[in-house]
Amino acid sequence: MTLLLTFLVAAIGQAVPLLFGATGEILTEKSGNLNLGIPGIMYMGGISGLMGAFLYENNVQDPSTFVGVMIALVASLLASCLGGLLYSFLTVTLRSNQNVVGLALTTFGVGFGNFFGGSLSKLAGGVGQISVAHTAEGFGAFLPSFLRNIPVIGKVLFSYGFLTYLSIVIAVIITWFLTKTRKGLNLIAVGEDPAVADAAGIDVVKNKYYSTLVGAMIAGLGGLYFVMEYLHGTWSNNGFGDRGWLAIALVILALWNPTNAIWGSLVFGALYVLYIYIPGLTRASSELVKMLPYVVTIVVLVLTSKRNKPENQPPSALGRAYFREER
Amino acid sequence: MENYAIELKGVTKRFGSVVANNQVDLALKKGEILSILGENGSGKTTLMNMLSGIYYPDEGQILINGKEVSINCPKDAFDLGIGMIHQHFKLVDILTAAQNIILGLDGGMKLDMKKINQEIDALVSKYGFDLTPAEKIYNMSVSQKQIVEIVKVLYRGADILIFDEPTAVLTPQETERLFTVLKKMKLLGKSIIIITHKLNEVLEISDRVAVLRKGKCEGVVETKDATVESLTELMVGEKVELNIQRSDPKKPEKRIEMRGVTVRNSEGLSILKDISFVAKSGEILGIAGISGNGQKELLEAIAGIQKVDSGEILYYPPNSTTVEKLSEKTVREIQNLKISLSFVPEDRLGMGLVGSMDLADNMMIRSYRSGDSRFFTDRKTPRKLAKKIVDKLEVATPDINTPVRKLSGGNVQKILVGREIALNPDVLMVAYPVRGLDITSSYTIYNLLNEQKEKGVAVMCVGEDLDVLLQLCDRILVLCEGKISCIVNAKLTSKEEIGMYMTGARKAGV
Incomplete structure (x- = not known):
């Protein structure tokens, strides 16, 4: 029972960054932009938040938790927004190839994270010495203690920081936006067929920019969550690992619907840490278990392509640049 | 001057070195149906795209209801009350009819689909359409999609409707129904332009006919004074x-x-x-x-x-x-x-040609396995063949290095059929070889088929036009x-x- 509880809590901890990343990527892809730079943007969001908090805590006599959290949030959102802006400018305005730009952005973002992570470690006096205790506290347990102290439920449901709950709220809001609002409908049209959207008087460029920027910012929060809540305010090089790619795989599993991504992220999170909880695994066989999220994605792809329901397919114009006068 | 819905004065549009429209003067009276008649590539669609904000004219003036306007984007066109029903429908497949109809419109943040569906139902019954607002587009037939397009522009309050080849994909019965709808809309005060190359439809539906040839307006005549022969002469310029x-x-x-x-x-x-x-x-x-x-x-x-x-x-x-x-x-x-099959599908590019490849490379789709070397491809022969087809079938293209998708539909078709015939087949099968082609191009194709027959080829031809089948x-x-x-x-x-x-x-x- 305790083992199951620990496993559940660990799975949720893994699920949150995936959910942020997938929600951001879904919003982006709905505009027809296949932003493969999301893994890099998540690194950028993470390290920038940490940098902001670190510089604040080291330059102020008596750092406040609230200000630290705000600075971390703003720095993180700003950095990931810039990543999204770079991507949009290159692919929408200059109409570069989306895959190439995305992959380059990921390479850049991972390097950006590790470079500044290393610099911070140096400033802090050595590897593992970065500490932003005050700020990290603000990212820790969020709900009042009487809820957290309820046996079993308290641990599984109420023991997390505010970013965990925010990830679900954002996923629900984005789903509502996409299915129940005019702006969401317009965005879907842009991703399905920009020429149709254009002819209907929808500003294709603006929609692509906005959704990519907001999508990048949401994904960046996933990086911030990892650094602040999961690692409690420190940095380890490449520590975020391949979670960004997993988030992109989750988009497919969720069939481009953020609400699906909520449970999907739980499945992925559970599969991601499953190898720790299966007794008797060797180094080699644990790698096989780590493959499971990707196997699940492939199975889902096979199943959905077999059912061939048009609503469950990727946006038709995904990955293509739009130029009005082209025939 | 007051009773003109649209006036075009000296409108010119160029694509690279090709002049699509050259100094076109044209006017649409309020409450009339005007046909714009022309061969393939005569610049009909380009002209209308400038009215709907897809293209911007290089020269000339556009007047709507007597006022000079500048239509920079499709939204400007809506605001002026111009609605275009395109030849290739501008609909998002995964959305419902109603969602497509309200696409891009302002309104409350929240979507009240129930209310919108009711509004659409009201409009549908006013004009007597047959449409279910909650139906998904991918479940619809071609004529149903066209109805969605028409309701879409009406819902947006358009007074001027432009139809680009509305009957090209319809059955005769559906065409009849469309014409009933057009007449009803005219009675309700809408001004309508129909772009077409079908003479009998022009004579049946329109009040006046404007004829375009090679991007120029060759004349505007009252339909009651026109005959098939006189229009054909204006259209093709020669008997x-x-x-x-x-x-x-x-x-x-x-x-x-x-x-x-x-x-x-x-x-x-x-x-x-x-x-x-x-x-x-x-x-x-x-x-x-x-x-x-x-x-x-x-x-x-x-x-x-x-x-x-x-x-x-x-x-x-x-x-x-x-x-x-x-x-x-x-x-x-x-x-x-x-044994060669040349199938011209509805969208022409779907089978047989690759849109983003140029003319010469499209020739290679059939010939890439031949040539002297087993490893390297032979590019010279396909280039020669492409040049020959361009010359012989009078394909309007800047050069043979132009991607096929930039050419007009008729020209694409000539390339497709030309390539199949160049293979010297013993059995030649063609489906809809003249679909969407103008008279001159059609006859070029008929003559090609006849030549093949005289060479002893077994030709099989799926056709739509019975008159032609009977003669050919x-x-x-x-x-x-x-x-x-x-x-x-x-x-x-x-x-x-x-x-x-x-x-x-x-x-x-x-």
Whole structure:
């Protein structure tokens, strides 16, 4: 029972960054932009938040938790927004190839994270010495203690920081936006067929920019969550690992619907840490278990392509640049 | 001046070195139906795209309701009350009719689909359409999609409606219904432009006709003063010989034989039922039928694209006594036997040509396996061939390095058919070879088919225009619901007779 509880809590901890990343990527892809730079943007969001908090805590006599959290949030959102802006400018305005730009952005973002992570470690006096205790506290347990102290439920449901709950709220809001609002409908049209959207008087460029920027910012929060809540305010090089790619795989599993991504992220999170909880695994066989999220994605792809329901397919114009006068 | 809805003055638009519209002057009166008539590539669609904000004119003025305007984007066009119904529908497949109709409109943040559906229902009943707002587009037929397009522009309050080739994809009955709708809209005070190249429709529906040729406006006439001959003359600029030179088949030999062929689709329904016939060398066998009665599958079965469930397809090569069983061969093996299929699908580029490749490279799709070297490709021959086709069929293109998708539909078709004929096939199958083509281009294609026939090729041609089939073909095979309802001598039959066989009103033994 305790083992199951620990496993559940660990799975949720893994699920949150995936959910942020997938929600951001879904919003982006709905505009027809296949932003493969999301893994890099998540690194950028993470390290920038940490940098902001670190510089604040080291330059102020008596750092406040609230200000630290705000600075971390703003720095993180700003950095990931810039990543999204770079991507949009290159692919929408200059109409570069989306895959190439995305992959380059990921390479850049991972390097950006590790470079500044290393610099911070140096400033802090050595590897593992970065500490932003005050700020990290603000990212820790969020709900009042009487809820957290309820046996079993308290641990599984109420023991997390505010970013965990925010990830679900954002996923629900984005789903509502996409299915129940005019702006969401317009965005879907842009991703399905920009020429149709254009002819209907929808500003294709603006929609692509906005959704990519907001999508990048949401994904960046996933990086911030990892650094602040999961690692409690420190940095380890490449520590975020391949979670960004997993988030992109989750988009497919969720069939481009953020609400699906909520449970999907739980499945992925559970599969991601499953190898720790299966007794008797060797180094080699644990790698096989780590493959499971990707196997699940492939199975889902096979199943959905077999059912061939048009609503469950990727946006038709995904990955293509739009130029009005082209025939 | 007040009673003009649209006036164009000296409008010019260029694409690179091609002038699509040259100093066009045109006016649309309020409450009238104006037809714009012209051959393929005469600049009709380009002209209308400038009114709907897709393109921006290089020179000239546009006046709407007497005021000079500048239409920079589609939204400007809506605001001016201009609604365009495109030839290729501008609809998002995964959304419902209602969602497509309100796409891009301002309104409350929240979508109240119930209220919107009611509004659309009200509009639908006012004009007498047949439309369910909550239906998804991908479940709809072509004519239903067109209705969605019309309701879309009406919902946006358009007073000026522009139709680009509205009947190109409709059946005769659907066309009738569309015309009823157009007349009703005219009665309710809408001004309408119809772009078309079908003369009989122009005469039936419009009040005035404007004729475009090579991007220039050749004249505007009252429909009541116009005749088919006078309009044709304006349109093509020269008298067209309307007779196809049909010679008798020389030494016909068996080429293709079908014996009891049955084809089923993925749902297990029979598309072709027990088909048996013979196609001979040196003759053109026409295949007639209402669309969707198995014409496409018949040709595809011979080409090896369509799986045959029972029966056999035999091929008798010239100057040989062997018999090949086509139903057991792959597509490539069949191609190597010099059996060529040139299928012109509705969207033209879908099968046969690659839109983003240039003319020469599209020639290579058929010839990349030939050449001196086994490793390197031969690029010179396809380039020569592309040049030859451009010259011979008068393809309007800047050069042979232009991607095919930048050419107009008719030109794309000429390239496709030209390439298939250049292979010197022994059996040539063409489907809808003149779909969407103007008169001059159509006759170029007919003459090409006739030439092939005289060279001893067995030609099979699926066509839509019965007049043409009757004049071009030697025999006509009529399909109805996947069965052969008759095979007749084209010289001894009439349009009415074939029509009866097509609809199944009359049946006969083969």
